[in-house]
Amino acid sequence: MKKIAILIAFFVGMLGYAQDSKHEKIKAMKTAHITSELDLTASEAEKFWPIYHEYDKNNWKLRKSMKEAYHNMKDSAENLSDAEANTFIEESLKYQRQELELRQKLIKDLRGVIPAQKIIKLRKAEEDFKRMLLKRYRERKGKKKK
Numbered sequence: 104m105k106k107i108a109i110l111i112a113f114f115v116g117m118l119g120y121a122q123d124s125k126h127e128k129i130k131a132m133k134t135a136h137i138t139s140e141l142d143l144t145a146s147e148a149e150k151f152w153p154i155y156h157e158y159d160k161n162n163w164k165l166r167k168s169m170k171e172a173y174h175n176m177k178d179s180a181e182n183l184s185d186a187e188a189n190t191f192i193e194e195s196l197k198y199q200r201q202e203l204e205l206r207q208k209l210i211k212d213l214r215g216v217i218p219a220q221k222i223i224k225l226r227k228a229e230e231d232f233k234r235m236l237l238k239r240y241r242e243r244k245g246k247k248k249k
Contacts (some may be wrong), residue, residue, distance in 0.1 A: 133232050140228035141221045158209040163164045165205065169198040 137155075144205070176183070176186055176191050213222050 129236070136232045136235070137225065137228045141217070141230065143217070143221070147217050147221075150211065152208065154212045154216065158205060158212075162202065162205050165198060165201055171194070172198075208217050 134152070137143075141147075141151075143151055172191070172194060179186075210222055213225075
């Protein structure tokens with residue numbers, strides 16, 4: 104029994120490592136993509152990345168909690184009272200405000216670190232990276248079905 108528990112713990116640990124490894128690989132790809140798209144100099148990158156990674160971490164946490172709230176509600180959406188639906192709408196708006204506040208803080212923190220033109224390019228670089236990831240995901244999904 105003890106051996107089974109150890110094996111289960113090992114496999115659970117490996118799954119967590121694989122997830123972390125996958126996340127780290129995507130993060131590295133995103134870093135390379137944004138650095139390239141913004142044409143960051145070494146001194147800009149040195150100041151830019153700590154600010155951006157902090158923003159990205161906080162934004163990820165916010166989106167995760169928003170996603171959890173949505174998943175908790177979506178199965179029972181038809182059964183919500185008006186009051187519960189309105190509460191959910193207000194929560195959604197609160198998340199959107201927090202997301203905007205995070206973005207505003209990012210921009211404020213980046214001013215003086217990189218030129219305004221690069222701050223504008225950042226949004227496009229992020230969107231392009233998302234599209235690239237989705238395209239790769241769809242291509243892999245399509246190959247697995249064949």
